[in-house]
Amino acid sequence: MRARVVHIASNTFREAVRDRVLYNLIAFALLLSGAAILVGQISIDIEKLVVINLGLTAVSLFGVVIAIFIGIGLVSKEIEKRTLYTVLSRPVRRWEFIVGKFFGLAGTLVVNTFFMAIGVFAALFYVSHKFVRADALILVALYFIVLEFLIICSVALLFSSFSSPLLSAVFTFSLFVIGSFAEDLRGFAGMAHGFTRWLVTGAAYLLPNFSAFNIVSSIAHEQPVAAQLIWQNTLYAIFYATMALSGAVLIFEHRNLK
Amino acid sequence: MNAIEILGLEKTYLVGFWAKRPNRALHPLHLTVEEGEIFGFLGPNGAGKTTTLKLLMGLVFPTAGSARILGQEWTDPEVKAQIGFLPEQPYFYDHLTAHELLNYYAQLSGVPARERSRRVESTLHRVGLKDVHGVHLRKFSKGMLQRVGIAQAILHDPKLVFFDEPMSGLDPMGRREVRDLIEQLKHEGKTVFFSTHILSDAEALCDRVAIIHKGELRGIGAVEDLTSSVQGKVEVIWQGTQAPASMKALGAECHVTGDTVRAIISETQQDAAIDALRREGLRLIALTPVRTSLEAYFVEKLQHAETTAGRTT
Amino acid sequence: MNQRRKISIVAGACVVLSLAASALILRRTDQLRPQATAEDVLFLSSPKVLKRASLGYDGLLADIYWTRAVQYFGGRHHNNAQSYDLLFPLLEITTHLDPQLVPAYQFGASFLAPPPPNGAGQPDRAIQLMEYGIQNNPDDWKLYYDLGFVYYMNLKDYQKAAEAFAQGSKVPDAHPFMGVLAAQMAQHAGEFDTARMLWSASYENSQDKQIRANAIEHLRALRVDEDVTHLQQAVTRFGERTGRLPVSMSELVTAEGLQGIPVDPDGHPYKLTPEGRVELRVPDDFPFATKGLPPGFKPQPKFRSQDQ
Secondary structure, three states, rough: HHHHHHHHHHHHHHHOOOHHHHHHHHHHHHHHHHHHHHHHHHHHHHHHHHHHHHHHHHHHHHHHHHHHHHHHHHHHHHHOOHHHHHOOOOOOOOHHHHHHHHHHHHHHHHHHHHHHHHHHHHHHHHOOOOOOHHHHHHHHHHHHHHHHHHHHHHHHHHHHHHOHHHHHHHHHHHHHHHHHOHHHHHHHHHOOHHHHHHHHHHHHHHHHOOHHHHHHHHHHHHHHHHHHHHHHHHHHHHHHHHHHHHHHHHHHHHOOOO | OOEEEEEEEEEEEEOOOOOOEEEEEEEEEEEEOOOOOOEEEEEEOOOHHHHHHHHHHOOOOOOEEEEOOOOOOOOOOHHHEEEEEEOOOOOOOOEEHHHHHHHHHHHHOOEEEEEEEEHHHHHHHOOOOOOOOEHHHHHHHHHHHHHHHHHHHHHHOOOOEEEEEOOOOOOHHHHHHHHHHHHHHHOOOOOEEEEEOHHHHHHHOOOOHHHEEEOOOEEEHHHHHOOOOOOOOEEEEOOOOOOOOHHOOOOOEEEEEEEEEEEEEHHHHHHHHHHHHHHHOOOOEEEEEEEHHHHHHHHHHHHHHHHHHOOOO | HHHHHHHHHHHHHHHHHHHHHHHHHHHHHHHHOEEEEEEEEOOOOOOHHHHHHOOOOOOHHHHHHHHHHHHHHHHHHHHOOOOOOHHHHHHHHHHHHHHHHHHHHHHHHHHHHHOOOOOOOOOHHHHHHHHHHHHOOOOOOHHHHHHHHHHHHHOOHHHHHHHHHHHHHHHOOOOOHHHHHHHHHHHHHOOOOHHHHHHHHHHOOOOOHHHHHHHHHHHHHHHHHHHHHHHHHHHHHHHHOOOOOOOOOOOOOHOOOOOOOOOOOOEEEEEEEOOOOEEOOOOOOOOOOOOOOOOOOOOOOOOOOOOO
């Protein structure tokens, strides 16, 4: 059983890695890191700040785009075209398919992030000529970005399990945007009354909340990150991804494949 | 043991956006396929053939009914290790090679690791795909993809194979090869269930056929029985360029083709015809019973269905 | 079918449990995160740049910043903050994005002007905001009201307050009391009735919970101030007549012919100390009271905010 999940995951990874779209996006992200160096030279004092801010934001945004493109492309497309028929006619459980896809995608994104991070660190070294202790914070920021990706992947799978590729992409991207403004949504909930309040509060917990993951601007100012935050963010990502994946499994289990 | 037992499987879809209307894709179907036979599932496009296959594969859930495959519940995932499925117009992963794809499928089907590459190689060879190392599936032609599809269906040596339109996309050579393959499979003791709308293929290959139309089973039986000489006519072929009077006297319609003449006469006049030819000194080439074709049976069944439904053709 | 049922149940349970778990973690993370830095909350400091960057979605962005402003103030106030540096920038951005968002101006008037911890202590900023609001909403009498309020309460500039109320009274559909207030400013500035009128008007004019709660506290405090003033005057009269201090509140009540033991708005009787001071039983319950407090008493404002 576990072996099948691993096979599906590695196949997904292989298929994703060979998709040319991936390389274009990575190249673009690296380009942006390079551009950060130029932008930073406008003001010597904030060179490092700009490299970190722009570089990490690029990693985050492009990663999300990749997650959506590849994720939707791999899963929704597989469901829409009939690749899936030949897989499911084998002793593969539907839930194994979903879980395997998830790990394959997650693995792809981790590898992606790794390469893009190298670009950021290279740019950083270029402007600072050395690494300081505080630069380790960048690793924490990258870790949080990867956690965000895990959540996005699980959401992409959730939508893919019942929706067309285009709609899945749109919904997933929307959730990413909403997730970034999640704190404001909770603020709205706090100001609402009665039934609306319940509804908005429920939505605020149901929708992903990335506010605790966005530490880019604070680590750019070299503010430390509490160890407990790392723990809690990890747990949140695990629970949220589990929820979305379970939802995907539940829906997919009952879907008639036309 | 029966290879397949379909016990009243039916599927009704709800179509329409607002007011859902029921669309019966498959009326309750009862069908049995014996082990070791080649079974043809025939019908025009949209008859419900693919629906039936999808139900059996667990891709679609039935509105009612059940089935047994190789003696087990059709929903049992373990039974899938012993079946192979070729869907209609298969599509695969663009960026993998045929070897990688088949290896992946072998993994999923539980083929032991040490056997995998050997099996993959031999299956590729068997379906006639040579020199495809390192070529991404993206670059395969339709015919090649069809062969890959067949390969993945038989790769793990299943006891029962389901083919949906196995000949589609293939040139005449390819079709011949697939026909031979299917016969080989039967010789290996496997059961083959394939659906098609090309009757000549079914006629040539199948032991038994079923005809389905608009979701309902219209006819079922052994090919031999269905195409037996119902009419009691024989066809006489002799060498010559003209129809002798004596043949015409027997009420035969003669057709000249090159240096042979063909005529259809009733069975009872068979001996008289042979005598006539001998007297004329004409050389008899062949004397064969006329069989109704599967096509005629097919058309008759469909028309019958239309009229019983009260519609005029 | 059995397998499908099993998997569905497991998956369904997972969905519910992990949702609950993630919600719990989220709440705990809230407590952990440091107060949002200026960059986080403002995102972009310049209102003009932000307006251009908002790509036409100013209304939505204004709403977002408005909620941030409210949350910012409420959260800090709950923790007795001594500064509210971001309140004005947030309100400035909000009103630049949506100049017709009247509640934002009202919020600014209520909470920019008073000194900490009840406000940002920036009455000049409050005036600036109100004037911007009036510029963009010349027909909204409520803004003139708020302007006058700030001049009266926080700057004690009764002349300017009168002008604001007078201008406001000329606006069509202005509330009748605008004219009354203008007149009162001229004559009775600083008196209990005027103050009471203003705080009642504040309460009625706003839907915002924090503004209303604030108004109620001030009204209660006014009551206390009034009561204590009158009681203290009674003690003085008693002293002048008898040449000594009353030994208890009951003696004072009987001697001066008061209507029963006087109680504060919470129903607790006022204390009379041996030194002849009239005091509240529970001074903490009246954060804005200026009389009836024990000597050296520093109020710990516990806002009766929307949380209770």
